[in-house]
Amino acid sequence: MEHFTPVSSLLGGALIGLAASILLLFNGRVAGISGILGGALTPAPGDTLWRLMFLLGLAGVGAVGALLRPAAFVAGPVQSPWLIAIAGLLVGYGTRLGNGCTSGHGVCGVSRLSPRSLLATATFLATGAITVFLAKHLLGGSP
Amino acid sequence: MRRALSAFFAGALFAVGLILGGMTQPGKVIGFLDFTGSWDPSLAFVMGGAVLVYAVLSRVWLRRTAPLFERKFHLPSRRDIDGRLILGAAIFGSGWGLGGYCPGPGLASLTAGRLPVIFVASMILGMFAERWIDKRVRTKGAAHA
Numbered sequence: 001m002e003h004f005t006p007v008s009s010l011l012g013g014a015l016i017g018l019a020a021s022i023l024l025l026f027n028g029r030v031a032g033i034s035g036i037l038g039g040a041l042t043p044a045p046g047d048t049l050w051r052l053m054f055l056l057g058l059a060g061v062g063a064v065g066a067l068l069r070p071a072a073f074v075a076g077p078v079q080s081p082w083l084i085a086i087a088g089l090l091v092g093y094g095t096r097l098g099n100g101c102t103s104g105h106g107v108c109g110v111s112r113l114s115p116r117s118l119l120a121t122a123t124f125l126a127t128g129a130i131t132v133f134l135a136k137h138l139l140g141g142s143p
Numbered sequence: 144m145r146r147a148l149s150a151f152f153a154g155a156l157f158a159v160g161l162i163l164g165g166m167t168q169p170g171k172v173i174g175f176l177d178f179t180g181s182w183d184p185s186l187a188f189v190m191g192g193a194v195l196v197y198a199v200l201s202r203v204w205l206r207r208t209a210p211l212f213e214r215k216f217h218l219p220s221r222r223d224i225d226g227r228l229i230l231g232a233a234i235f236g237s238g239w240g241l242g243g244y245c246p247g248p249g250l251a252s253l254t255a256g257r258l259p260v261i262f263v264a265s266m267i268l269g270m271f272a273e274r275w276i277d278k279r280v281r282t283k284g285a286a287h288a
Binding site: 004010015016017022025026027028029031038050051058059061069079101102106116124125128133 | 155165167169170172173180184190193195198205224228230233236247254256273
């Protein structure tokens with residue numbers, strides 16, 4: 001429990017909710033990152049610029065943050081490039097197949113009490129926890 | 144133009160929230176998913192805070208007939224549960240638990256090191272793979288029908 005950060009995490013979460021609300025109020029869009037990125041990869045006329053700008057804002061502020069506060073970006077227990085590549089493939093494939101990730105299902109969908117999103121969120125939390133358990137015992141890397 | 148600016152601002156603010164919330168630290172994400180170790184509940188606070196704010200504000204906004212810069216709201220309308228949803232969420236969760244990155248934090252961490260670059264590149268590859276396989280399955284299904 002030594003790393004527990006309830007205040008900054010609650011504040012960060014509130015800002016994520018505010019950002020998603022802003023995208024809804026101005027652009028009428030759901031702030032699902034995998035959906036925004038997936039849509040940008042298969043460009044449609046009039047539907048690409050806002051996606052690229054959202055992603056640019058996300059990555060741009062991330063880049064500034066990485067310069068100012070490198071400690072907020074420390075690598076996790078899994079350092080193998082191969083495992084990270086497999087993780088990326090699974091995340092990319094799974095989020096498109098299941099139409100959403102932590103933001104689209106976990107935040108926006110759960111807020112709307114969408115049955116699809118509630119089930120998806122319960123599912124990815126469960127398989128995430130199972131994977132961490134297996135990785136800890138099979139790979140021996142204790143986080 | 145104004146649509147692009149509001150999207151940029153929303154993306155930027157989203158990143159501030161991710162960083163402040165600890166989501167760009169894969170170790171923290173894995174610590175949250177690690178129920179048998181020294182469990183770090185922080186991520187529940189990120190999700191809780193985000194859901195709380197969005198649940199209230201989105202309900203207020205959606206009383207409007209249209210968003211400010213678009214003709215209509217683009218909201219998911221499906222309510223059916225299918226195998227794709229559950230399988231997709233299950234696959235995503237396993238990748239999330241393995242690396243500690245979900246799509247947003249991966250993109251926000253792009254310049255922070257080699258691992259996030261590898262993660263985002265393979266995530267995009269995975270997205271293309273899904274569309275490619277999906278297209279093949281669909282044309283095959285249509286040929287049999």
